[in-house]
Amino acid sequence: KGYTVTYKPGTQGTFEDQVTEDVLFGANVPAFEGKPTGKAGYTFAEWDEEVPATMPAEDVELIATWTANEDIKYVVETYVMNTDGTYSNEATSSEERTGTTDTEVSVTEADKAAEEGFEYDVKAENVESGKVAGDGSLVLKVYYTRNSYTLTYEVDDEFYSSGDYKFEENVTAIDEPTKAGYTFAGWANVPETMPAEDVVASGEFIANTDTAYT
16 A cells, blocks of 8 residues: 655745655655745745655655744835925835844834924824835835924014924015115024024114105
């Protein structure tokens, strides 16, 4: 009577069952033909049981076991809000990291720590965690919003107007006020781009010395 030898792929293998039938008792056990192939991110480790040299008086089933690779790439992308309040489709920057296939990874608190003028945008489409894909396709995403700051205009030490600007947004001074019999001396302390703080711009009226009277 012959017996059957079956090599099975196990949980991560991609090869078809290799079956050899009618192997006689005491005959050499046929070896697996070729190389065991598995899913991306896994390496063949061994068969779950030692392959016998000669055929026992029973069927033999050998199941492949696999080791998850520990050096699989994944990417953390950073998106920084534009000064118009939108995000670009392309990442501002990206960093490659490595992890073990099918293990959970997350962005770090350091990833969420924004530089001056920015904050981690909790309302954006952040991807904070995920399983490391064996093909290296996992992408985590971190979004930073720009903070807004107030530019206040004062005339003769009194409030005149104000407006909010995002950090690093270009600033154009408002129109100068007018007043009969006076000349406005111009705005002082208007930044070219908005810094990471509130700003007060000031101006004053200077009395004209050539005002006609009757």
